Amino acid sequence: MSFDLDTNQICSDLESNDHRKRGSTLLKLREICEHTPDSVGTDAIAAEFDELYLHLLKCYGDRYENVRDRAVLAVSAFLKRLPPLDFHLLNVVSTLAERMGQTETVEPSEEIRLLYIEQLHLMLRKYALMGNVGVFRECYPQVVKVLIKAIKDAYAAVQREGCATLVQLCRVADTAELRPFTESLAVALYGMLNHRHSAARIAAIEAIGRVSLHLDASGEGMRRLLAEVSPLLMDSMPLVRRECGLMGVLMLLELPDRYSYFERILPLVLCCLKDDSPEVLSHIRPLWEKCGVQYYEENEAELSQQEIGDLPVENYPAGVQRPTIGCRGLVQRSLRLLQLITRETSDWKDNVRLHSLKLLYQFILHAEASMTAKFFEIYPHVSHACCDSEPIIAAEAKKVADLMGRLLSYDAWIDHGFDGLERNARESFLKCFYYMFTASLGGTYEHLQRLGKLLRCTDYSHTLKPGFQLYILKTLDTILDKSSKVTASIEELKDLYLNIYVTAMKVMALSYALHNEDTEDVQRGQMILKRLVQLEETSLAKLHESWFGIVLLDVDNLDAALDENAEPVLLLYGLIHLGKIRSTYLPQLIEKIKLVFQHCCDTAQVRIFSILSIAALSWSETVTVEREQSTQLLSNFITEAVEPHLPWRAGAHGEAMRSMAMATLCAVAQGAKEEAREVLPALANHMPSLLEDRNVTTRHYAIKAMCYFQGMSVEAIKPLAYAIMQRMDDPSAGIRVIAATAVGKLRPVFKTEGTKEELEYEHEVWEAFIKRALDILLLYHESPEKEMQAAAQRSLIELAKLHPAAWEESYQRALGMARRKDELVEFYAKMKINDAQVETETN
Secondary structure (H helix, E strand, C coil): CCCCCHHHHHHHHHCCCCHHHHHHHHHHHHHHHCCCCCCCCHHHHHHHHHHHHHHHHHHHHHHHCHHHHHHHHHHHHCCCCCCCCCHHHHHHHHHHHHHCCCCCCCCCCCCHHHHHHHHHHHHHHHHHHHHCHHHHHHHHHHHHHHCCCCCCCCHHHHHHHHHHHHHHHHHHHHHHHHHHHHHHHHHHHCCCCCCCCHHHHHHHHHHHHHHCCCCCCCCHHHHHHHHHHHHHHHCCHHHHHHHHHHHHHHHHHHHCCCHHHHHHHHHHHHHHHHHCCCCHHHHHHHHHHHHHHHHHCCCCCHHHHHHHHCCCCCCCCCCCCCCCCHHHHHHCEEEEEHHHHHHHCCCHHHHHHHHHHHHHHHHHHHHHHHHHHHHHHHHHHHHHHHHCCHHHHHHHHHHHHHHHHHHCCHHHHHHHHHHHHHHHCCCCHHHHHHHHHHHHHCCHHHHHHHHHHHCHHCCCHHCCCCCHHHHHCCCCCCCHHHHHHCCHHHHHHHHHHHHHHHHHHHHHHHHHHHEEECCCCHHHHHHHHHHHHHHCCHHHHHHHHHHHHHHHHHCCCCCCCCCCCCHHHHHHHHHHHHCCCCCCHHHHHHEEEEHHHHHHHHHHHHHHHHHHHHHHHHHHHHHHCHHHHHHHHHHHHHHHHHHHCCCCCCCHHHHHHHHHHHHHHHHHHHHHHEEEHHHHHHHHHHHHHHHHCCCHHHHHHHHHEEEECCCCCCHHHHHHHHHHHHHCCCCCCHHHHHHHHHCCCCCCCCCCCCCCCHHHHHHHHHHHHHHHHHHHHHHHHHCCCCEEEEEHHHHHHHHHHCCCHHHHHHHHHHHHCCHHHHHHHHHHHHHHHHCCCCCCCHC
């Protein structure tokens, strides 16, 4: 079938002044070409095109957009059917260069610019398919100008098509012929790497990867190329990151001078192996293994010998696939890059720090024991990252530290690890060491003891930082875990456990003192103590009795003007809370307390006194010795630590200390009831002034303590009894209630020896007090305060049982003056009924 066109008429129509005729002619011509059967020979089409091409190409510059548009489409229709001849190529490329290869933008329509670059792409595909791409060598300058203009175009579709065309050109071009133009093409592409459209960034990366294969690797161009692409490994779009990985794979497989650039290419691939997106990881991993296979084949002589002794790693991280020997070999020869990676772990940008740690993880995963030589270089940077302000970065650093502990040679890094801890007593180094040491399989008794002693020293165990305290306790847990696997004598293990106990107690004490509550750290420390109890086969109380005194030896520098938030004060405060008061170390504890009272600031003294009063409540539970010894200890404790602060002293501090001393005395009376009966009477001379103290709290505790003053003679108790009775008129309602209760609990001890007159006098004195007390209690029985009325009733009942005659007399006296006689009569009747019930039960 022939391809006959009236070329003269077509040329005449294309020269017409009517743009509509020109447009319709071009449209018809395109339709004829597109619908021409495949049986029509290319020579016939080429013959017709030879007659028309000048007029067609002239229409590229027509003033009307639709004419230009149809002219490009018509030429493209012809090019699809034409043979790959130099003549046709040069003419079309020259025209495209005139329209799109200039410095200024000649073609205003972005749609037509897209058609121009699509036409160039078409020619490249066609000529490459027919094996005649060599004809392009003569017009590379024009082609490159068009491509650069397209890459820099403002229209994203033109840019993407320009990149695709460049990729096609790089696939088929000869490196020697294209190399002179690669630098300018690469520079143009760099501008697209920050494009707002991810598709444009992906197209640019693909094109840069192809251009790199033709770039002169001896200059700075290759280094700049890799530096420009690397930031996109942190791109927010997974497909962009995947394209970076694909570019890295391409360069590892096909770059002629790839061995010189392995260390700079590898990050492009390794970062994708630690990517959060599964689509990136699943796509890149098989290609990375392909790179490993090629490297193995190229270095088979060396790697085959290494493969023979390549045993499985015993402590390999769970859920992680071990890289092939070829992949590992690739990384192991590129460890010089570590200096750059570790430097970026301190970058000011969060994403850069995260990216560098993920990359470091992959380097360690592939290098395995070979990375041990770089430990001293990596350790400080990973430590710093473990305390990063961004949780996701700190978590990644911990994964890196864990991997280091598993894969690096333990015997080679452990001493350097200890050196780092000794020189840098900081949370960051301890965190890193903890994750390495916990994950490793190593750990001799000497290492555990060295670590235990290091943590016990003041630089560590006396820290006030909660995060630091947490990791000290975690490390102690690890020491206990590893202690069951070491070879050591019972005495050596006991020495190790002692260090753990001392350190745990100090950290727990400071943690409690900082927050005034049982924090997570305190609870973790309690678990450590429970483990020690099991290992020592003892009880927690006996553990404290045996070792708590050693902890107190580490409470230093109390002979200075320290405030309540100073570390020694906080430490002593927390230790008293944890260990309470025990017989084995009470004298030692008293000496520490006396130092605080003598030298520290007012607030520190009050704080220590407050925790001492709380600890005293548990005296009977914690001081588990014979009664006589316990009484002697209590006497010494009160005499040395409490009594000096009971006398009146001027000033707010004296008032506060007097109040706290009274609180401690009250707590002791409640916590050691039996011993207090013998000890408290010696303090009776202080009580009258304390009962009338200006401070409400002091009076409160003084009256409360009076309930426990037992075994005193009438002579000794008389002034105290009247002082308590006066407190029933106290301005404080709470004190009035306690005073009413205390009156009913006073029990003097009467003389059994002496003259009859003396014995009768004692009874008369106490009887007079009882009558006075009953009169006042009956008065308060009518009180509108419910609590006071109830307290008065309880005391009346107790006194009436002991002194029925005095009760009857007071009742009759009060009955005549009572405002609410019915209530008093009812109360009296109820007491009679209760007395009758008691007598019946007794009989």
